[in-house]
Amino acid sequence: MAKLIREPNLPDQDGFYAELLVAHRGLSEAESHALDARLVLILANHVGDREALREALALAREAGADG
Amino acid sequence: MRYAYEEFPYETPPPLRGAAEGRKPAVIVGAGPVGLALAIDLATRGVPTVVLDDNNVVSVGSRAICWAKRTLEIFDRLGVGERMVAKGVTWKIGRTRHRDREVFQFDLLPEDGHKAPAFINLQQYHVEQYLVERCRDFPALIDLRFRNRVTAVERFGAHAAATVETPDGAYRIEADWLLACDGAGSPIRRMMGLDFAGELFEERFLIADIEMKADFPPERWFWFEPPFHNGQSALLHKQPDDIWRIDLQLGWDADPDVEKRPENVIPRIRKIVGDRPFEIDWVSVYTFQCRRLERFVHGRVVFVGDSAHIVSPFGARGGNGGIQDVDNLGWKLAAVLAGEAGPALIESYDAERRHGADENILNSARATKFMTPAEGAERRYRDAVLALAGHAPFARRMVNSGRLSLPCAYPPSPFIGPDDPALPVASAPGRPCPDAPVEGGWLLERLRNGFTVLGLGAEPPEVPGAARLRLEPGPHLRARYLGEAPSAIYLIRPDQHVAARWREAGAEAVAAALRAAKGA
Numbered sequence: 001m002a003k004l005i006r007e008p009n010l011p012d013q014d015g016f017y018a019e020l021l022v023a024h025r026g027l028s029e030a031e032s033h034a035l036d037a038r039l040v041l042i043l044a045n046h047v048g049d050r051e052a053l054r055e056a057l058a059l060a061r062e063a064g065a066d067g
Numbered sequence: 068m069r070y071a072y073e074e075f076p077y078e079t080p081p082p083l084r085g086a087a088e089g090r091k092p093a094v095i096v097g098a099g100p101v102g103l104a105l106a107i108d109l110a111t112r113g114v115p116t117v118v119l120d121d122n123n124v125v126s127v128g129s130r131a132i133c134w135a136k137r138t139l140e141i142f143d144r145l146g147v148g149e150r151m152v153a154k155g156v157t158w159k160i161g162r163t164r165h166r167d168r169e170v171f172q173f174d175l176l177p178e179d180g181h182k183a184p185a186f187i188n189l190q191q192y193h194v195e196q197y198l199v200e201r202c203r204d205f206p207a208l209i210d211l212r213f214r215n216r217v218t219a220v221e222r223f224g225a226h227a228a229a230t231v232e233t234p235d236g237a238y239r240i241e242a243d244w245l246l247a248c249d250g251a252g253s254p255i256r257r258m259m260g261l262d263f264a265g266e267l268f269e270e271r272f273l274i275a276d277i278e279m280k281a282d283f284p285p286e287r288w289f290w291f292e293p294p295f296h297n298g299q300s301a302l303l304h305k306q307p308d309d310i311w312r313i314d315l316q317l318g319w320d321a322d323p324d325v326e327k328r329p330e331n332v333i334p335r336i337r338k339i340v341g342d343r344p345f346e347i348d349w350v351s352v353y354t355f356q357c358r359r360l361e362r363f364v365h366g367r368v369v370f371v372g373d374s375a376h377i378v379s380p381f382g383a384r385g386g387n388g389g390i391q392d393v394d395n396l397g398w399k400l401a402a403v404l405a406g407e408a409g410p411a412l413i414e415s416y417d418a419e420r421r422h423g424a425d426e427n428i429l430n431s432a433r434a435t436k437f438m439t440p441a442e443g444a445e446r447r448y449r450d451a452v453l454a455l456a457g458h459a460p461f462a463r464r465m466v467n468s469g470r471l472s473l474p475c476a477y478p479p480s481p482f483i484g485p486d487d488p489a490l491p492v493a494s495a496p497g498r499p500c501p502d503a504p505v506e507g508g509w510l511l512e513r514l515r516n517g518f519t520v521l522g523l524g525a526e527p528p529e530v531p532g533a534a535r536l537r538l539e540p541g542p543h544l545r546a547r548y549l550g551e552a553p554s555a556i557y558l559i560r561p562d563q564h565v566a567a568r569w570r571e572a573g574a575e576a577v578a579a580a581l582r583a584a585k586g587a
Contacts, residue, residue, distance in 0.1 A: 006459040013465050014433050017448070021436070024444035032444045063451075063458045 004055035068308040069278065069348060070192050075123045075199065077214040080231070082238040090226060091117050092404050094242035096217050096255060098122075100131065100191065101372030101389040102248030103198035107145045108397030110205040112561075114404055117240065118202070118209065119231060121216035125199070128349035129190035129276050131386035132306055136176065137474040137499055138390045139183035140511050140563070147201045148183065151194065155187030156305045161287040163468045167294055170456035171466040180543040181502045182509040186471065188285075188306045190276075191386070220245065220258050220368065227367040244400060245368045248389075253374035259365065265358025266432060268379060269319040270439040273326055273352050277311050277336060279345035289468040291438075291453055295338035300438050300468075302381075303339065310348060313339060314380075316438070323352035355379035355435050357428045363392075364417040371396060376424035379435045381469030384427035391474055392420050398517070398561035402585055407532070412586040415482045423475040430470045437467035474499045477564060482584055487570050491550045500563045503543035510544070517561050518584070520577055524554035528574035533558070533581055560584055 010016055024032050044053055081088050093109060095102045098120035106116045134142070134151065142148035163171040176185035202209045218237070219230040227245035231238055247255040256263060288303040290296070299316035306312055315335055317326055325331060327350050336345065359376035363369060372389030396416045402408040440449040455462035477483060477497035486496045493501050503510045514521075518533035523544060527535040540549055549555055556572040557565055558580050567580035 006461055008461045008464045010461070013461075014430070014467065014470065017437075017452075017465060017467075018433055020448060021445055027444070029443060032447075036444075059455070059458060063454045066454060066457065 002055060003049055003052035004059065005052075006059075068310075070190065070308075072124045072127070072192070073196075075211070075213045077123060077234060078212070079235045080212055080215065080233060080238060082240070083233065083235045088240070090241040090243065091115070092242070093117075093244045093246060093400060094119065094229065094240055095246045095248055096120075096229065097248035097250060097372075097374070098195070098199070098211065098213070099126065099248060099250060099372070100194050100198060100386060101393055102246070103195060103202060104141070104145060104390055104393045105246060105248060105371060105397060106209045106211075107147075107198065107201055107205070108393055109401060110202075110208040111145065112398065112401035113208070114401050115208045116210070117242075118211050119215040119217055119229070119240075120211075120213050123213035125195035126191040128351060129192070129306060129310065129312060131191045131194070131383075132188045132304065132312055133383035133387075133471070134187050134189055134194070134390075135383060135387045135472040135474075136181065136183045136185050137472075138387045139187065140499075140502065141390050141394045143183065143511070144515055144563070145201065146204070147197045150197055151189055152184065152187055154193060154197075154307055155189035156285045156307055157184040157187050158285040158287065158305070159185035160284075161289065161468075161471070163289045163291070163466055164293065165291045165453045165456065165466075168457060170291075170453060171463040171468075175471060180504050182511065183502065186383070188304055188312070190306055190310065193307070217249070217254065220255055222259075222366050222368060225367065243367065243404065246396075246400075247368060247370045247374045248372050249374050251373040251377045253370070255368065256360070256370065256374055259368070261360055261365070263358045263360060265356060265377075265428070268355035268357075268435050268439055270435075271317040271319060271321045271323065271326075271352055271354055272380075273313075273315045273317050273321075273332065273335070273350065275313045275315075275332060275336060275350045276306070276348040277313060277340075277345045278309055278348050279311055279340060279343055280309055281311070281340065281343055291466075291468070296335065301339065302468075311340075311345075317352070321352070326352055353380075355439075357432045357435075359421070359424050359428060362417055363420060364413055369396065369413065369416070375420070376428065378427050378431040380431075381434045381438065382427075382431045383469070383472045384431050387472040388423060388427045391423055392416075394562045395420055395423075408585040408587055412482075415480065415586060418480060419477045419482075422478055426475045427472070434467045434469045482586060483566060484583070485567050485569070485576075485580065487555070487568055489550065489570065490552055490555055490568055491547060494548050494557070494565055494568070496565045496567050498565055500557075500559060500565060501547040503547055504541065505538055505544065510538075511563060513538075514559050514563050518566070518581055519559040521557040521559055522554070523548055523557070525556060525571070527556060528572065528577050530574055530578045530581055533577075558584065 095118045159175045221228040228241045290301045302314040304312040440446040520527040522537040558567045566584040
């Protein structure tokens, strides 16, 4: 049974996307990657479901395999 | 089929024929879609206007082509909607592709029971022509003056004046209200030295109209990084008369004059349309900008449409936003000129339409950023969304090739309310009335005469200054206006936005809401 939500689940997704870019504004490339790494850890803790996170990791890998 | 431009006749204006003219209630500067629509709106309310335009032909090139449902409803109120829908290409499906695969599809009108379609594509020259012809149905009220160029503006406490150049010399015209509908480059805005602050996006797009026989469906096709246009984006849209709109992202370093040359345009288009024969009808290169005036009302000079705010084009929020300005302003000006409301009502145009412009700018700036990401995080997230879109539905909705124009809900203000939150959100105060089929036609066709007190399954109270309309709700009216409630009373403004609503209301409550809506 899939635990990861793949359907839209985020209200005002354009607003979130804009806030995400604002959070990166003014950072160097390395600082920006480091921010993302911290963000992944924060969100993973919030999700708190190992199976959902395993599926999320697999989806992220899979979507990057298209070249 | 190429458009045959007809020159509108120039006539010597009365003051240059020796006929002195007094102060006019309203002078409109600019005979584009916004200025013409405003003249018609005011004429339907009995207000005479003079319309000044420096040119004497309709828009050269298709320019604004996408007219949204709410605009078509407004055009219908002005008496030109059915003609535009009959001529235009009706569409509602948009397909967005990344490289060679579809990543997102939207349907802009998933529900039935609306007179107007979600969108039509119709060249701006046709829209202007139909509006000019409609103006001519009001010969006693609309005075169209072509080749009349405003060269100076004077502002006074309770009126304004313009100096106007014509082929016969210059004259001066005074007006209670001077309405600057003079476009994105507004000469009046410049003459008044007003700051037009905002954002310029460092990107250039080539826009071309081509004439071509093709059997592509009437849909909006958008590509991110298409195989035929190296790493950039592209858009294809169908217009009437076998004219197709193509937009191609060029990059910031492109030289507009070089890119516009046929030897550079033709090979690019050839890659999209294959070996079908085509001819180029019109080409332009533009940059994206989102800007607005800090205020739209400056004493007796009021800015309307592109002169007040500009947005980048993906989302069709420029022309449509301008027509919604007209919708908001027309009845307010008429009420103030008739002495039924004070100038405070014009301030509510400023507040409500700045809110609308901000919503349009927000949406179009976000789409522009998605299409033209800066290197670094913007580019990484954009590419991540496109990569995920083929694998997970949530990411498809994040793909942003333009969020297409929807009318805004006017925010709470002393002019709006009260509300009964038990009634459906779709018709809350501040929102435009959702259309619905009613006996013999459509709801919005019945809401055209000033303020209306609408009783749904109940007798509307009698209130001076408002028409009464009682309807027995069918399923559409029930879903959009009643929800679980057995009956309701709505006060509808002349621009078909909901002013206030109640499950039960007496004449006093409705009369108070009507006074508030007029700023009295």
